[in-house]
Amino acid sequence: MLSTRRKPFPIGGSKGVTLPGGMKVSDEVSIAASDRLLLMDTTGELSEDRLLQFFMESVEPAFQRWLESRKQSGTFKPMEAEEAAKTKPGTVAIPPGFLPGPLIYDVTCPRCGGRFGWDVAAGGNRLYCLYCGMPIELIL
Ligand SMILES: [Zn+2]
Secondary structure (H helix, E strand, O other): OOOOOOOEEEOOEEEEEOOOOOOOOOOOOOEEEEOEEEEEEOOOOOOOOEEEEHHHHHHHHHHHHHHHHHHHHOOOOOOOHHHHHHHHOOEEEEOOOOOOOOEEEEEEEOOOOOOOEHHHHHOOEEEEEEOOOEEEEHHH
């Protein structure tokens, strides 16, 4: 798996993006895309129709859910949204007597141990770990 950031370049009426050199890329690739996301089978093994079906059934709905949670939390950046969606939510108890003010709780992820501040007033008690994407429900 890899992630990278590239600058698209104009090529004819389209735009090109170079693929990382380490990837296996066949003579022909298949692509499925929305106006924002792109899924490419660089082996070209899957037909573009099959890929589009998978894209519409699995990728786009998961992406929309993930994007929605991200908007709710403000700073949500999971690396494994798909995995998170399949994971049963963990729970974290807020210590009693925690004084209200800005309701920022110090949350420690039960899966990866990542620590981050969580604003309950802004984001509610359902969140995703900022590091591993695990769904977490705060017990308030
Ligand atoms: Zn985590």
